[in-house]
Amino acid sequence: MNEMNGICFYVPIKQPLRDIVQSFWQVTRQNQFRKEIIIPKGIVEIIFNFSMETKFQANLYDSEFIIPRCFVQGYHTGPINLALPVSQSLYGAVLHTAAAKQILGVPPGEFARQCIDLTMINPSFDSLWHQLTEKKSFQERTMLLSHWILKRMSGLSDRDQYFNKLFTVSISVNLTVPGISDLLCYSPRHLSRKFYELSGLNTEQALLYLKYLKAKKLIHQSGFTLSQIAYACEFSDQSHFIKTFRSFTDLSPKEYRTKKSKIPGHYFE
Numbered sequence: 608m609n610e611m612n613g614i615c616f617y618v619p620i621k622q623p624l625r626d627i628v629q630s631f632w633q634v635t636r637q638n639q640f641r642k643e644i645i646i647p648k649g650i651v652e653i654i655f656n657f658s659m660e661t662k663f664q665a666n667l668y669d670s671e672f673i674i675p676r677c678f679v680q681g682y683h684t685g686p687i688n689l690a691l692p693v694s695q696s697l698y699g700a701v702l703h704t705a706a707a708k709q710i711l712g713v714p715p716g717e718f719a720r721q722c723i724d725l726t727m728i729n730p731s732f733d734s735l736w737h738q739l740t741e742k743k744s745f746q747e748r749t750m751l752l753s754h755w756i757l758k759r760m761s762g763l764s765d766r767d768q769y770f771n772k773l774f775t776v777s778i779s780v781n782l783t784v785p786g787i788s789d790l791l792c793y794s795p796r797h798l799s800r801k802f803y804e805l806s807g808l809n810t811e812q813a814l815l816y817l818k819y820l821k822a823k824k825l826i827h828q829s830g831f832t833l834s835q836i837a838y839a840c841e842f843s844d845q846s847h848f849i850k851t852f853r854s855f856t857d858l859s860p861k862e863y864r865t866k867k868s869k870i871p872g873h874y875f876e
Contacts, residue, residue: 612636614870615745624753626768627710627760629701629775631752633745636695640875643689646856646863648872649774649820651707651715653679653725654699655739664690668720677725677736679711681718682806682816686857698739698748700756704774704805705767710759719807766791770805776821782814782841818842819855826864827871833860 613636619625629650656676665674666688674689707715711728725732735755742748763771769791772778780786788798795810802813818840825836837848852860866874 617745617749619753623760623762624757626763626771627703627706627756628753629703631698631700631745631749633698633748634695635697638691638693638695641691642876643691644874644876645683645687645689646823646858646872646874647683647685647816647819648823649682649776649816651679651681651702651704651718652699653677653702653711654697655736657696657698657740658692658694659696665722666690667722672722674722675724675726677732678722679718679725679728680722681715681720682808683720684808684812684816684855685720687722698745700752703771705763705770706760708804709761710756714804716804716807770801773817774805774820776817776824782817784810784814815851816855819851822848822852822860823863823872826860827867833864836860 613634615633617631619628619630654677656674656678665672667683668685702710702715704715713728735752738751739748742751769778773780773787780790784795784798787793788795791798793801799810802808802810806813806816808816822836822840822842825831825839829836831839833848834845837845840848842848842851849859852858852863856863858866863874868874
């Protein structure tokens with residue numbers, strides 16, 4: 608488990624948990640900034656809010672809403688603007704996409720472009736929120752939530768595992784419909800249904816989204832030039848790369864590289 612500047616982070620390394628959860632995290636901090644902008648990260652995430660100001664405002668797709676004390680968010684296609692309170696105490700888990708349906712009982716595509724109160728999905732999340740509140744350390748909370756998650760899983764198929772790798776941009780594959788369909792032995796129509804179930808995106812949208820995610824990852828993890836990133840992510844040209852990146856983030860790749868923080872997908876103002 609890593610801890611730095613009020614941020615704790617843990618990536619499971621043992622099966623079966625590592626096939627279900629990408630990471631657990633916790634943020635406990637006094638905010639120096641007034642606004643946090645979160646660009647699309649391509650994740651399904653459950654979050655528990657333990658802040659003194661239990662509810663705080665956010666803007667998503669030009670609509671104002673109040674962040675509830677426990678919620679799930681799916682694949683976003685635009686940035687979230689958070690009006691930061693004086694202090695924050697948040698705990699969360701990033702789920703592997705194909706595992707989310709078993710854990711939550713609802714296909715993750717249903718959460719696309721939304722932040723949904725978890726108690727509306729299952730009232731037992733209210734009890735889980737209280738149990739997590741009673742745990743004072745990140746390690747204790749992670750042990751509790753890990754146990755809760757494992758009780759709800761019955762295993763993932765090889766295809767589910769492949770989709771997990773695909774959506775975390777941790778597999779080298781030609782991002783085309785024929786390329787992915789052949790690997791999974793899916794018809795293009797079946798592949799489209801699966802993409803929509805997992806992400807709320809059709810095939811064309813999902814493949815473009817995956818290219819964007821790979822580009823965002825390379826901006827953080829490589830020293831590549833933006834032209835090299837465009838080529839590595841299979842964009843037709845630099846103009847297509849900039850247009851796509853801006854469509855998801857309201858920023859050009861160059862602007863994001865300048866604004867980005869140490870937390871991938873987040874910047875502060």
